[in-house]
Structure formats: structure tokens, C-alpha cells
Amino acid sequence: MSSSGSVLPALPTVRRPGCPFDPPDGLAELREQRPLTRMSYPDGHEGWLVTSHALARKVLADRRFSVRPDLRHTPIPVPGMGEQARQVPPGTLTAIDPPEHTRYRRLLTGEFTVRRMRLLTAEVERITAEHLDAMDQHGPEIDLVAAFAQPIPAQVICELLGVPYTDRDRFQSQMLDLFHLDRTAEQRLACYTAVHGYLGELVQAKRAEPTDDLLSGLTTTALTDEELTNIGFMLLGAGLDTTANMISLGMFALLRNPEQLAALRADPGIADHAVEELLRYLPIIPFTMRAALEDVELDGQLVRAGETVTISLPAANRDPSKYTDPDTLDLFRSTSGHLGFGHGVHQCLGQQLARVEVQVALPALINRFPTLRLAVPADEVPLRTDMAIYGVHRLPVTWDR
Template sequence: MPYDPTAPAAINAGTTTDDTAQEPPTLPTDRHTGCPFDPPAELTALSDEPVRRMRYADGHLGWLVTGHAVARAVLADPRFSSRYEFMHMPVPVEGMPGELPPAPVGDIIGLDAPEHTRYRRLLTGRFTVRRMRRLTEQAERFTAECLDAMEQAGPTADLVEMFAQPMPALMICELLGVPYTDRERFRDQVATIFDQAADAEAKGRAYTELIQYLDELVLAKRAEPTDDLLSELTASDLTDEELAGIGGMLLAAGLDTTANMLGLGTFALLSNPDQLAALRADPELAGQAVEELLRHLSVADPLVRSALEDVEVEGRLIRAGETVTVSVQAGNRDPRKFPDPDRLDIHRRATGHLAFGHGIHQCLGQQLARVEMAVAFPALLARFPSLRLAVPPREVPLRERANIYGVIRLPVTWDEE
């Protein structure tokens, strides 16, 4: 039966096969097509065979999933674990040990049920669409503040430094209840942690200081609660260590991804003048444009799972202990799910994309990210009608070796009135 990505993927069905006769490929990572927004050509070419063998960085023989429907099926199946200590990394990561340790306290991303369920139930009600929409006013205020500073620094600026990084950082501060007097210190620590040019020692020091700060913040919220997420969670049965860990997890999961979506998303819009013009002409398209940018760019890639038992997927037997790499980029460019997938089209209804994952580990803060981007992109284009790159596109430095893809800097310029 031909593969149909519009239908639910077949799990525990079909003929079991094991394609180990030839040496399996490693994960394609080379973006040599000349387009900074497209996945490696070798990766998207694999979507005709949505599940195949793959060689991992440590020699482990696991699997690669590139088809959209199969990706959703694997991510939704509780027989595939998210626990870090079971995983093999698809590519080498500098500074990361060969064998991953268990998730730190409060990091729900690296947990399975029932531990994951306990945390998720406590947090889900605090990340509803309605509640996140209430943060729109704060997003508009922080966006305006960042654009004011950028305009004063202009008419040339680094959009990453002036806008893409500080705006979501201010939103995280608001969510966690970081006092205004501490926000500059908080942002400096965060900026160092995510700075591609910072050395390991500086990043380690900034991370230690940030965790210490979160520990102090939790104690302050217990003593004197305010109107924020951490204060609300102090009324639960979570320990101080768990609360600080959750704060760190929300920061790591929500800040770098949104910042790089804002930076890379602006780069993509500036590189597609027709899409830029369409969004500028109709800001009401912002929500739809955000979904298409999420699909098209897929900055958080790949997702990794490990089989807890033997599972048959699309005629392939994935044995217990084998790691599965789910390529978000390939799934979001699957032509049988998204016609003409390599074209950025903000009029496309990109529902069902995998940018936030799928299943019980689907991104907890996805609604917050949507609010931030839906406010930020139209406001940026309205403030600077003549916004354009200040350097040739090929000179924009990319985060090619980071686990979150994006731009390191985005020099832009505009005409002063």
C-alpha cells in the first residue's frame, strides 16, 4: 500500500522488515542549497520512505522518521519515551556527554507518565488560549518598548539584539513574575547562555547564576505572592526545587525558540517581498502568517524518542531500546500534507504542522509564542515601512550548529522620516 501522509499512520500493521543490508545514512544536516530557510535537500528527499534506518553519532543503529503522518503517530504513542537517559543523540553536540543524564527536577520535557502527567496537569490550566490572550496587552507594550529603543539606535540596527531577543525575554519575566529591578540582570544572564560566541565557562557561570536567581525568586514568591505563574504554583504541592526547575524549563523552552522565530521569521519575510507586502497590507493575517512561518522554518528540530517495547511502524519493526529521530523539518515539508511545501505562503492554512511537536509533549507554551509573534511581526512592519536587510542575504550569520536554528545577527536598516 502506498504511503498516505493524510491518513493516520499504521502502527502495529503491515509487514515487518529490517533494512540493514546497506550501511544506513547519518542525519543530513548540511543546508547547501543556498537558501537559509530550507532543510537539507537530502532530508526532504527521504519523505518517500517515511521510516528508515539511521546511524547515530555514537554508532547506535536507530531510525529516522521524515513523513508527516508517521511523525504524528510516533509522537503520540506512549510506547516511545521522552526520557533523556534512554536516548542516543542523532548528531554530536559539543559539551554534551555521550550518555545523557536523566532530566533535572522540573524539566517535564524529559519525563514520561506518570511523572510527566503530574506536572502537566498543574501547568496546562495556566497556559490556556484565553489566558495567553490576556497577555496580548503586555506583548504590545513590550514590543513597543523594544521598537522605540531600536528606532532611537537606528537607522541601522541588529534586529536580534534590539528586538528578537529582548521582547520574548520581557514576556518570560512577566510570566514568571521577575521584578522590574531584576530584569536587566535576568536578561544579561539569559543572553550569555544563548550567545553562540560565548565560551563554555561564561555560559556555565551564567546558567549557575540564573538557577540561583530562580531559587531566590521561588522563596520570594512563597513569602509574598504576586500575580504571576510562579506565585500561583506555590499553592500547589510542588517543592521549591521543582518550582525553580519549572521556571528554568519554561525559560529554556520558550525564550530561545521564540527569539529565533522572530529573527529568522523577519529574515524570511524580508527575503519574500510579496509575503512581506501581504502581511503589511493586512495585519489581520498575522495569526495565519505565524502558523506558516512556524511550518516553513521549523527552528526546533529534530525531536527524539526511544522505544520502550517492540513497535511496528509502517512495516518497520522498531525494537525496544532503539532511538527514533523525528525530523520536524521534513514532516513540515511533506508535499502530500502541505502542497508546494517549499514556498512560503502566508495565505496557506498550515494547521497540523509539527513545529510545536505533537502528543502529550506538545509545547506547553505554544499559545504564548503565538501571541508574541502575532503581535511582534505586524508591529515591526508598521513601525518601519522601509525595513530591509543592511547586508547581502549571504552575509547574515546563521546558527547552523545550534539545536535551535536561527540567525546570530540580523543587520537591518530603514529610511528615517
Template sequence: MRHEPSHHPGTAEPVTLPVQRSAGCPFDPPAGLAALREAEPLTRMTYPDGHVGWLATGHATVRSIMGDSRFSSRYELMHFPFPGGPEGPLPPAPVGDMTGMDAPEHTRFRRLLMGKFTVRRMRRLTERAEEITAEHLDALERRGPGTDLVDAFARPLPALMICELLGVPYADRERFQGHAHTMMSLEAAPEERHAAMTGLQEYMAELVAAQRAEPSDDVLGDLARDSDLTDEELVGIGVFLLAAGLDTTANMIAHGTFALLGHPSQAEALRKDPALAPQAVEELMRYLTVAHTTVKSALEDVELDGRLIRAGESVTLSLEAANRDPERFPDPDTLDLRRTATGHLGFGHGMHQCLGQQLARVELTVALPALFARFPTLRLAVPAEDVPLRTDMSIYGVHRLPVTWDEA
């Protein structure tokens, strides 16, 4: 049940969520977030549907809310923070979509999946990631200078990895990648998003039926054989993991490359010292924060930072502003691959912290050093301002990244 927001005497006029990024600054959060964070880490915010809730920008504040069970992740309780979004209440999360669940449902699904995404299992996948990376770097070289790095390298690597982990035929990628892209679009109409979700569910239902008949040795097979999940739940979990595994890491590879090309000294440091990669990945996650914004809704009155958040009010969490908070990260607007970026919120925090973060770390730690080692003269094939940015998507990055290099 939604509650009408109460007035909060003494607070400033509510703000709207800053979404416009400064021209020529493709790696920085939207202008205005830093000023809001400096003024106060938690401020009143007016949502596009007229709801008056909150915007959190400080690292400590955002982290606190993400770890607090008094705030819900259920979609139907929250208001959409971006202009042009759906009007009225959001529909509940589809079955299996863990992002839109609270405990105890979320706890049940997460416990089932935690054993499938252990650090040890992900490390065993490192060798396979190295093979896939080498194959696609060979293909990139054959394509020659002027190639789009997103299409040739950034998108196929995580797609292959998540397909192999789950047991999804990579040959079917044309069938599911378009649907996943539509689901991540901030500009897609509700009926388009619904159609995309339905398409993914129908595809996954076919795979689940095959796994029930003859379970394979991968995550979907394990769940089909060993869990008490219904077919509907297994389909939902499969859709959730497939969509999540495709988009975020692909954008980190592409946008991370773009950032390194824009900071040549940092790219050179990684090229000279591949052992720097794990530390570099954490810093790029902090600096770029491609999963930039999320929303929680208060289930009860909560006092935080001297403010009273009332039950039913939505709180927009700006992870990108939090990861640039100078109180947590000195000189936060500088990309420094030697920084110890421990505590960044690029993978979230709390019960909804990214389930596949170890897989993402494996992929990024392998892909980025290998790319710069293979192509030491790698550079943009177009002016930086002509690179199309994903300002229309819930996961930030680049739509395309044309690159070139000196051929031997």
C-alpha cells in the first residue's frame, strides 16, 4: 500500500534527479549530483509522477540504505525516478527476478544460487575466459582497424561465458540478446518491455523443458536436477541470470576500454603490469559505475542523517555519486588504477549485492589486459565526442566503440 508523503518542515525545495551528463565528460556522473552530495547526502526529490521522496548521494548514506531491511526492493512499492518512464504503479517483479524481491523470497532464491557462483568455481572459469578472449582478439585482428569493439569483443565474451555457465546455446544469441537490450532500455514503451520479457520467458521455457528431461552439467542442469524450483521459477531465474550476465559486463569491458583510451598513462600502466588487473578492475568499477542508479522504498518510518523518511516514500540511490564521494575516496574524480577501491558500490551492497560479481571480475581481469597487450597502439577510430553513449539505458556505457591500431 502506498502512503502519501508527509511534509517535512525546514527542508529545502525538493530537487529532481540530475540525468544530464556534461558535454565532453563521458565518464563522469551527471552534473549536479556532486553539488547535491556536497550540500547534504540525503535530500528531498520530486519524482516524474509527482511523488515526493528522496535522493541519496553520499557513500555512507547509500551503503546504509542498501544494507537496511527496512527498505524494500519490490518494484510495485517504488516510484520510477527517470523522466519518460511508466506512469502509475510499477508491476511486481516477474517470478525469478531477484532484483525486485525482499526476504524471505529473495533469501530462498539466493541460497539456491550462491553455491553456483562461488569464487572457486569462477576461478576455474578463468582458463575458459582466457581461451574465449584469445579467440576474439584473433577475430578482432582479422577484422582490422576501424572495427566496433562492442560488437567484436565486449559483447561476445560475457555472452559466451554466461551461456556456458548456465547451459544456454550461444548459437541462439540473436534470439535473446535483442530482448535483453529492450528490457534495459529506459526509453522502451511498457508494451515493448513486456514483449521482450515474454520472448525471453518463452525461450527459457524451452531450455528448462529440455533440462528437466535430461539435466546437463551446468547451472540450469544443476537447478533442474537438485532444487525444488517449479518450472515457472526455474524459467524466471534463468531469464534473470541470462539478462544480467549479458549486459553489465559487456558495458564494463567497452566503457572500461573507452576510459583507458582517454587516460593513456593508466592504459600504459596496465599494459606494463598485467598483475595490476584485479586492482584496476575495482577502480574502473568505482570510477565508471555503469549500474548507476537504483530505488528502494521505506517499509516503515526511518530516521537517517537527521531526516525522517516516512513509510511508503521512495529513495533513489545514486551509486555513481556515492562512488565519487570524496569522504570515502580521496580525489574521487581521478582514475587511478593503483588506488585501493575497496568498498565501492559498483556491485551493490547488502542482500542484493551482485550475485555474478566474481564471474564479472574474472571476465574483466582477463579481457582488459589481454586487449591492451595484443594491441599496444589501440586508439579510438573516431573523435571521443562521436562515441555514442548509453544515456538511454539503465546500464551506462557506449553503444559502439570504433577502434583502430597500427598494423604490423
């Protein structure tokens, strides 16, 4: 075993000009030459970077690696992250390990029932149709992010949690601000406090007058108000921004691959398969981290206890040892094992809902507006390189009346 070798000075984050759908430059070369490589972190920590599909799945499934933020180091500088990591609020599934994680996960899995997903599918279809009608009335030129990609998942997650959609202005901008990499620690704390306070009030209201929603259902458990508030915060944050960026970046990718767009328009029945390929192909979640709880041999090298391993999900999803011609968008390929929702015990809890939203939204959009196209040159579409979740800030589109 070896624990030495050249050290990568920083996580690659810069994309090649004209390649908005590809992982940052340099990751493919690392994957080919050193799929597990030493890497320096902004705080001086020396840990690791994983770029291959096989190693990514191995680490994500290994209980010897922890998600606890007080043990991990962050591969990009984020103001205030060190202070936030010292305390993990109870109920924050994404920041705790089994067995504590298992207890919360079991309770939440019971709320993501087949019945609720079916009901929400009908709601997604209704909400999507409403926004398509609004686009048609406004058109023929619009920002697809603001008019379509953002409001659909926002309204759906509000209905799931039992959050009045009319209250969204109280939390949506603050929640999105938390994903901005350039916000100060003070700004982050202010956003967190505002949203957390709102959800705390909502939890108390649900206890007093429960309705048919996820938060109300959880009030019948032994969870405390603090735990319920933190669970609501986690689900709201995940539901607002990730799916919105899959819809907008997915549409951008389809518009830049007209033969794939035509295939989906011709056969909406392939929507489920198409969404899996978009999840594989598009790098909206740039990385995830784990901390070694003990010495672990990985790919012939020694990862020591306390060292952070950063997994590049985009690089793993483009691994040619797993997928043939991985840098090509192919809606008909086999996408088995993609890491768009992660892997292991921390795989995305709301993945089925996210799938439904994208499966409904994209085919409905391209069939309602068959001449939909970019309203600006592709290189003028503003990319979210300043955000923790990648995508586009705006997607100006137009169509023929």
C-alpha cells in the first residue's frame, strides 16, 4: 500500500469554454491516470479525490466513511462553513451516520409512500400545465428558469411539506442565497435564521391543526419540534433547487442536442429513460465528501483515519469503464448505476419525486412548444459557476406563435 505521491493543489472547478454540460477540465485525465489522488484542501488539510465510478460507489457504500461535517474538510472555500460544521442540528439526515441516520430515514421513508407519490404526480401534471398556459399567454420570449423550472418544484415541495405556496417569498430567496458560494458567514447565518424561524412556526401550526402533508404526518411521531424543523429545512432546500436545475439545464442540453430532443418529442414514453440519462450526463452536484473513520485501503493506497475523501460525481458518471462514449448525450443508453442521486445509505430520499417532476415537465414543455429554441447564443447563457448546485441562472427561450 502507498499513501504518498504528487498532490493535486486544488479541486478542478473550471469548465472549458463552450462545454457547459461537461465536468470541470482535468477530471477526465485524473480519472484515467490516478482515479484516487492526493489533494490539498483550502484549510491546509491533505486528503483525497475520487474520480472513477467504481471507487465512488465503493466509498459511498462503505460505513467506514462518515458524512459528519465536523469530521470532513470542504474542497472549496465557503465562508462560515467551519463554524456551521461544529454543530449538527438534530434531524439533519445529510450530516449524520447510522444508527442515528437510520432512525430518521425510516420515519421519512414511511412518508414518501406510493399513494403520496401518485397524488403528487397528478399535482405535478396540473402545476406544469398551469405554467405552460402562463408561458403561452406571456410569450413568445421568456426566461425558462423563472417561468417554468423554478416554480414547478417549488410548488410541489410546498404541497408535500404543507407549506402555503403564498408564503414562498418568505423563504425562497433566502434558501437560494445559501447556495451562493460568495455569501459571507453573516449573510448565511441571516438566511438560515430566517428560513429556520419560518419553519419552526409552521411546525407548531401543524401540531395544532394537522393537514394531509408530510410535516403533519411526522407530528404524530416522537420527533421534537426542533427535529421536525430541521427535517423540513433539509427537504425544502433539496426540493427547491436541485430539480429546478435539472429541468433548466436538462432543457438547455436537449436544445443543444436536437436529435435527442426530436427523439423525446416523437416518443414521450421514453421520458423515464431520458431523465436517467440526463441525471447521468449533467453535473449539477459537483461533489460529495466523506471522512475516513479508520484507516482504509482503497485502490492500493492507504486512506488514514481523519482524512477527507471528495468524490467527483460528474467524473464518475462520465467514466468510460462504466459507460460507452460517456461524453455523448444518448437518451437510449443503459444508465444503470449512475450516481445522479448518490449511492448507499445516503442516496437521495426524494429521488422518486424528482424523477416524476422532470419526467412530466420536459416532455410537456417540448410538445406544447415544438419550435422552442434559445433566444440568445448558447455561450451567452449565464452558468451557475458561483453556486453550490450547478445549472443556469437564466435560460432565455423563444418559440413561434
